[in-house]
Amino acid sequence: MRSKSIPVLALMSAAVLLLVATGAFAQPTLTSQEQLGKNLFFDTKLSLNENQSCATCHAPESGWTGPDEAINVDGAVYEGSIPGAFGDRKPPSAAYGGDSPILYYDGTKWVGGMFWDGRATGWTLGDPLAEQAKGPFLNPKEQAIPDAAALVAKVQASEEYADLFAQQCPGTDTAELYNCIGRAIAAYERSSEVSPFTSKYDYWLKGMAKLTAQEHLGRALFQGKAKCSACHIIKGKQPLFTDFTYDNLGIPKNPLNPATIADPSWADPGLGGFLESLKKPEINYMAEWGKHKVPTLRNVDLRPSERFVKAYGHNGYFKSLEEIVHFYNTRDVPGAGWPVPEVAQNVNTAEMGDLGLSPREEAAIVAFMKTLSDGYVLP
Known part of the structure; x- marks a missing residue:
């Protein structure tokens, strides 16, 4: 028995070392x-x-955003420590x-800051x-x-x-x-525990993983016809898939948002509202009304299970990547049936709305975004 167990243990040890080398069991050391x-x-x-x-x-299991499926399916806004106290927006990652740089105006647009409205300026x-x-x-x-x-x-x-x-x-x-x-x-x-760059896409960049034909098509569309990379930029060896700017995508109002239920006329002013609170001139803050920070797309599909529902958009109106990609593609197509924007001013019509993507192309973009989830285990 003993002579047979030694090679088995050796094989097990080799397997564990291989898993550690590929990152499957590797745990970052925190300062x-x-x-x-x-x-x-x-x-x-x-x-x-x-x-x-x-x-x-x-929560880490949902890409460092909202982990409660029932909330995501509903208003997508999480309740605070005080029962009945709700914010106005879904949690970003x-x-x-x-x-993200210290918030600044570059002469044409605002860049940086944190929160959906940029109020954590730095x-x-x-x-x-x-x-x-x-x-x-x-x-x-x-x-x-x-x-x-x-x-x-x-x-x-x-x-x-x-x-x-x-x-x-x-x-x-x-x-x-x-x-x-x-x-x-x-x-x-x-830290490398929260922002580890361990997605399939990261390994592909290093030549350690292969994208499928569908994922390659999605990547090409993302950087080309679909115009996604105009804001979710792909740059450098570890792209962050955001340019840290602000945009109004024309997302419809989420009727289940507690803020909307409390006041059906309410609409989220985003960055414009924050700038108004700083006593900026009306001409300045109204130019940003309804704009929200461009989020990173890293971990955009990370979830605890395949059927787990995540919410997308600043107000959580969308419940799947397929839905929000279809919105980007068809928002301005006559007869598409989308509700009116939550905020009608400053809607981006240059980079989305009528992209002419086929269902196959939409699916390819979704497939590519799914390669951005951390924790990929090399085959």
Whole structure:
């Protein structure tokens, strides 16, 4: 028995080493700051009623966005720590946002910032991602902690990571400790655990995987006839599939959005609303009315199961990649039957609406986007 078991164990060890080499079992090593960020990201105690963490709305199994299928199918807006408190938009992905620049106007368009409306500008910390990470904790429609001091007290009371917090965030100034919390979460979101570049597409770029004929067609259409890469740009060795700008796609109002149910006349102003809050001239903010940040398409199809429903668009109106691609293709085609846009101003008609794609071409684009899911295991 012993002489037979040795080669078996050797084969098993070789197999494990192969899986590690291909990334199937590989686990990234987090820095102390990233580990603190991870602890903070998954801690449900960091909410008013200790029932909600960042991961409640940004879960890894669904591409770091909403993991509750029933919510995605419905209004797509997640309830906060306080029962009945809802935001206005579906959760964007928490991954691959670390390269978004500080919000600026380049003379023709706004670029950078975080959140759908850009309000985490980076103007204070020099890092939009860190500013975004601070926001939900004190938002009454999200984690609803009353103030920064209460948040810091909760973190310092943690049995799991209080010592790590003290090490990474020394001092007693509440504002600085609050900033340190944001920076730690941003570090985790930038880490190779959250933004690992392990999709089939990434391996194809390295010559380690082969795309199917349908996926190749989808890639060509994505960069050509379908005009997807005009905003979801493919650039460099690790493309992020976004240009960090803002756009009004003419998405219809989601009738199941709690904000719409409360006020049927409400329409999401997006970036324009944020700029109005800054007291920008009307001519400036109205030019951005209804525009929302172009999201990354990485992990756009990542889900816990094949039939799991994700929501797409800033308001979650669409429930599948097939549906939103068909919308891009046919929004302006007479008789297509799409409802009117939520916001009629500033709708992008140059890069979408009547693309002339066939059903085969739409399916190919969807197939290509499915290659952007992390966790691909090499055959």
